[in-house]
Amino acid sequence: MKVSALFLALAGSAAAFAPAQQARTNVALNAKVEDMPGVTAPFGLYDPLKLATLGSESTLAWFRAAELKHSRVAMLATTGYLVQAAGIHFPGMLSSDVSFESLSTMKPLDAWDAVPEGGKQQIYFTILLAEIITECKGVHYTKGGDLPTIVFPPIDFSTVNPEQLKVKQSRELNNGRLAMISIMSFVAAANIPGSVPALAGNPMF
Secondary structure, eight states, rough: OOOOOOHHHHGHHHHSOOOOOSSSSOOTTTGGGGGGOOOTOOOOSTTTTTTGGSSSSHHHHHHHHHHHHHHHHHHHHHHHHHHHTTTTSSSSBSSSBBBBHHHHOOHHHHHHHHSSSSHHHHHHHHHHHHHHHHSSSOGGGTTTOOOOTTTTTTTOOTSSSSHHHHHHHHHHHHHHHHHHHHHHHHHHHHHHHTTTGGGGGTTTO
């Protein structure tokens, strides 16, 4: 299966994973699952596979960090997919023989295939470096440390009261969950005709 603008959008995700000095957003290792951000109406605590009780509190913190990272990547990927499909692009050349304009005329999944191998390797390295920095900075989140924070744009939540902060964190998670569904729908529609009826016949797929 072709992999595409999903990875083009991932290039910008590096900053999202870098550590920042912000309000603490850690998962208390003794917290009740029902009290964590992201447990909202209409579903409340939706965990049909009982993953929240699969392991220890450290496992739960790892699950939450993974969900947060995937949410942010999915939001960037969805936005990148739509921007690319709309033909919006940087000026100039991506390489000596590939222009940003030429990529914007392709379907998003085809645009990734057209990126030179050197460009793909740079994107992979940036993602890997960001992940390493996140995992090695300070106290690890599985040991009670902060969850991955956003540094670009630099948003400081230190003055936000805990209740408002929980609402903001819940909104980010819910938007990210929707974005994960969206980007997988885009990829499915582009590779399996008719798999997403709502997107059938759309020229970007």
